[in-house]
Amino acid sequence: MIRRGFMKAEWIYIHDMKNYIDKKVEFRGWLANRRSSGKIQFLQLRDGSGFIQAVVELSRVGEDVFNSSSALKMESSLTLIGTVVKNERAPNGIELLAEDVKVVGIPNEDYPISKKDHGIDFLMDNRHLWLRSKRQFHILNIRHNIIKATRDFYNNRDFTLVDTPIFTGSIGETAGNLFEIDYFDYGKVYLTQTGQLYLEAAAMSLGKVYNLGPTFRAEKSKTRRHLIEFWMNEAEVAYYRHEDNMKLQEDLVSYIVKHVLENCAESLSALERNTSVLEKVQAPFPRITYTEAVKLLQKKGFDIKWGDDIGADEETGVAKEFDKPVIVEKYPRELKAFYMQPDPENPQVVMCDDMLAPEGYGEIIGASERIWEKDVLIDSLKSKKLPVEGYQWYLDLREYGSVPHSGFGMGIERVVAWLCGLEHIREAIPFARTLYRVYP
RNA sequence: UCCGGAUUAGCUCAGCGGUAGAGCGGAUGGCUGUUAACCAUUAGGUCGGGGGUUCGAGCCCCUCAUCCGGAGCCA
Numbered sequence: 001m002i003r004r005g006f007m008k009a010e011w012i013y014i015h016d017m018k019n020y021i022d023k024k025v026e027f028r029g030w031l032a033n034r035r036s037s038g039k040i041q042f043l044q045l046r047d048g049s050g051f052i053q054a055v056v057e058l059s060r061v062g063e064d065v066f067n068s069s070s071a072l073k074m075e076s077s078l079t080l081i082g083t084v085v086k087n088e089r090a091p092n093g094i095e096l097l098a099e100d101v102k103v104v105g106i107p108n109e110d111y112p113i114s115k116k117d118h119g120i121d122f123l124m125d126n127r128h129l130w131l132r133s134k135r136q137f138h139i140l141n142i143r144h145n146i147i148k149a150t151r152d153f154y155n156n157r158d159f160t161l162v163d164t165p166i167f168t169g170s171i172g173e174t175a176g177n178l179f180e181i182d183y184f185d186y187g188k189v190y191l192t193q194t195g196q197l198y199l200e201a202a203a204m205s206l207g208k209v210y211n212l213g214p215t216f217r218a219e220k221s222k223t224r225r226h227l228i229e230f231w232m233n234e235a236e237v238a239y240y241r242h243e244d245n246m247k248l249q250e251d252l253v254s255y256i257v258k259h260v261l262e263n264c265a266e267s268l269s270a271l272e273r274n275t276s277v278l279e280k281v282q283a284p285f286p287r288i289t290y291t292e293a294v295k296l297l298q299k300k301g302f303d304i305k306w307g308d309d310i311g312a313d314e315e316t317g318v319a320k321e322f323d324k325p326v327i328v329e330k331y332p333r334e335l336k337a338f339y340m341q342p343d344p345e346n347p348q349v350v351m352c353d354d355m356l357a358p359e360g361y362g363e364i365i366g367a368s369e370r371i372w373e374k375d376v377l378i379d380s381l382k383s384k385k386l387p388v389e390g391y392q393w394y395l396d397l398r399e400y401g402s403v404p405h406s407g408f409g410m411g412i413e414r415v416v417a418w419l420c421g422l423e424h425i426r427e428a429i430p431f432a433r434t435l436y437r438v439y440p
Numbered sequence: 441u442c443c444g445g446a447u448u449a450g451c452u453c454a455g456c457g458g459u460a461g462a463g464c465g466g467a468u469g470g471c472u473g474u475u476a477a478c479c480a481u482u483a484g485g486u487c488g489g490g491g492g493u494u495c496g497a498g499c500c501c502c503u504c505a506u507c508c509g510g511a512g513c514c515a
Contacts, residue, residue, distance in 0.1 A: 033476080040472040057472065074465090089473055110450070115476045116464040117452050121507055177513075194515095219513055220441070232515060312511075354515095366515060411515030436507090 007081040007100040015049035018094060020084045027054070027080040027096060030132070031072050033115065041069055045080070045096070051134060054080055054096040061098060069101045074111035075132070077104035120424075127431060128440045138267035139427055142260060143416045147212065149259035150233050150410075153252050154210045159235065162202040162209045164195025169390075177219045191216035196407060197339075197394055199236035200370060203405055204397055210235040212412075222435050223312070224424040225362050227413060229433040236407035242341070242351035242369040245406035246327055249355055249365050250283035252410070253325060257281040260419055273421045277358065280323050287327040290349065293318050309335050316360040325364070329353035338384040339377070341369040341404075351406075361418035367408030374398035 012025040029047030036042070039058040044051065058066045072078060082096035112126050113133065123130050130136055154161070167181065167189045178190040195211045202209045212233045219226070235248065257278055260268070268275055288296070290310075297304050297314055304314060310328070319326055330349040333342060340350035352368035371377045377398055381388050388395075416428035426432035431440065 035474045035477050036471090037474060037477080038471040040474080042474045042477085044475090053475085055473075059472080087473090089475085091475065110466060112450075112465095114451060114465050119452070119508085122451070215515080217514070221513065222508095223510070223512095226514075230515070309513090363515060409515060414515055 006079075006102050009081050013049035014045070014047050014052045017052060017084045017096075021086055021094070022083065024081065024083050024099070025096075027052075027082065029077070029079075031074065031076045031078060032132070032134075033074065034072065036070070039066075041066070043069070043072070043080075043098075044091075045078075046132070046134075046137075050092075051137075052092060052094065052096060053090050054082055054098045056098040056101065061100065065098075065101050068103055069098070071106060072101075072103065073106055074114075075129075076106045078102060079104060124426070124432070124437060125439070131430065134270060136427070138264075138270045139416070139420050139422070140430060141267045142264050142271075142420050143412070143428065145260050145264050146256055146415055146419065147231075147412065149256040150212065150252070150412075152259070153255045154208075154235065157208065159208040159210045160202075160206040162199060162206065162211055163213065164192065164198040164202075164211045164234075166192050166214065168192050177217050179216050179218045193217050194232070194409060195234055196236065196409065199234055199407060200405065201393070201397055203236040203238045203407070204401065204403070207239075208235075208237045220435055225312070225414065225417075227425055227429060227432055227434060230425075230429065231412040232409050233412060234407060234409040236405060238403050238405045240369075240406040241404055242329070242353070242406060245367055245369060245408060246287065246329070246353055247283075249327070249353075249367060249408055249410075250285050253285075253355065253364070253415075254281060254283045256415065257419065268420075271420050273419070277323065278419065281325065281358075285324050285327055285355070286322045287329060287353075288318070289329055290331045293328050296321065307332055307334065312362065315356055315362055319356040319358055319360060319362075323358060325358060326356050327353050328356060336368070338380045338386055339368070339370050341371050342376075353408075357414065357418040359418070359421075361414065363411075364414045364418065365408050365410045367406070369404065369406040372398060372402045372404050374402065 009024045009026045011028055012020055014027070017025060027045060027047060029045055031043055032046045032051065033044040034041060041056040043054040043056060045054055056066060056069045079102045080096065080098055081100040082098040084094055085097050086093060087095050113129055131140070167183065169189060178193060180188050180190060183189040193215050195213065199209055199211060210233060213231065214229055215232045216229050218228070237244070237248070240248070261275060261278055291306065293310065294304055294306050297317055300317055302314055302317060310318070318328060329352065330343055331352055333348060333350050336350050336352055340352050343349045343351055350368060354363050354367070355365035356362060357364045371380055374395060377395065378388055381391060413425050413428035416422070417425045420428065422428055426434055
């Protein structure tokens with residue numbers, strides 16, 4: 001039998017097909033799964049914009065088309081002409097009644113990811129294919145929307161985007177957890193673990209600034225909350241004090257959550273995320289001081305005393321007390337970085353805050369008012385045993401027109417994991433770099 | 441780095457010191473409304489490597505490797 005020419009119709013994405021009921025359209029995409037029943041086949045299709053079922057009936061398409069459709073294996077690529085019809089029996093309420101099917105590519109090998117369970121090691125080895133699955137599709141969609149909301153939030157408030165460098169000198173925090181790179185004849189440089197110091201410089205030019213980019217921590221962290229390479233949004237505002245800073249963080253997180261609830265309902269539902277807890281996330285958030293947190297934890301039976309850091313279990317213990325993100329402020333000076341402004345009312349603590357997500361998702365923001373007086377900063381560097389001479393340009397910021405300023409960093413993947421309800425942060429980024437894994 | 445756990449078919453896992461198992465996936469056949477479709481048949485294994493105990497080891501012991509989970513650090 002001679003194969004007739006492929007029919008013609010307008011190429012429509014699945015996402016838009018609901019607007020084409022009873023119209024003939026062309027689908028271009030992949031076969032995610034199939035169920036067949038002799039003279040009828042149900043193709044589960046995806047095209048990057050969503051998922052839809054196509055029905056291929058032998059009596060409608062003829063033997064030729066039916067057979068080429070039968071030859072499709074998992075993750076074959078194809079185009080298909082069909083009519084969009086409403087049908088209650090279809091997974092999304094609409095389906096494609098196929099009229100013509102054209103094979104683009106059929107794999108020779110079996111597709112490694114099947115419908116049944118897989119172990120995490122296998123899935124991570126096949127991350128390049130795992131991304132095609134429904135769950136990963138929805139997680140990445142939410143991640144995209146979190147990043148979009150973050151940018152919108154700052155842009156709406158007249159912040160200026162300032163891209164901070166990836167290669168840096170040793171300036172920053174402690175040098176032990178930095179990745180070292182050979183930089184031609186210059187010698188050693190490091191992959192950034194924060195753009196903060198650069199943002200402070202930019203804030204003195206542009207007032208309100210933010211960045212969004214990758215950061216690197218050479219820490220042998222092996223937990224569900226840690227990545228070696230992760231994306232961070234940082235903001236820095238001239239003349240902002242501690243209080244202004246906390247307000248900005250609350251507004252940002254509220255904005256992101258609202259945006260995701262409004263724009264990602266389908267994805268949240270596909271991930272079976274309980275959205276009622278997310279709907280409560282509106283500013284203002286509860287705030288407690290470090291000192292109060294320690295007392296609270298002691299009352300709950302934790303072995304902690306003033307001056308100890310708040311570990312993972314303790315964080316969850318604090319966060320459990322609230323149904324919104326909670327801000328823990330004013331930590332002991334010894335626990336925190338050199339650039340944080342001491343509290344004028346109690347120099348033992350600094351004007352910093354951590355925002356802890358609910359449901360045990362941990363710290364999503366770390367923030368502080370920065371020291372702006374040059375001599376105080378030099379004293380702080382010395383007391384932390386850091387080389388003052390290495391901070392020349394940073395000290396210049398305190399020499400020329402120094403002003404109070406504050407800022408913070410928000411971990412994108414932590415927010416993604418929280419909003420998606422993920423058990424592990426490695427699903428919150430397309431290609432996770434964890435301890436001992438850089439493949440694929 | 442420390443503390444736990446795991447390693448058996450392509451994948452997920454059972455397996456009591458005595459002939460190597462299931463589900464999924466693959467192949468073949470059946471079925472015009474499937475929803476992780478179903479039914480039948482079938483192929484598929486040096487039980488992570490090395491050493492030891494034993495008449496006999498997937499199972500017990502030692503060792504190495506890899507992976508997973510947790511802690512510290514942090515976002």
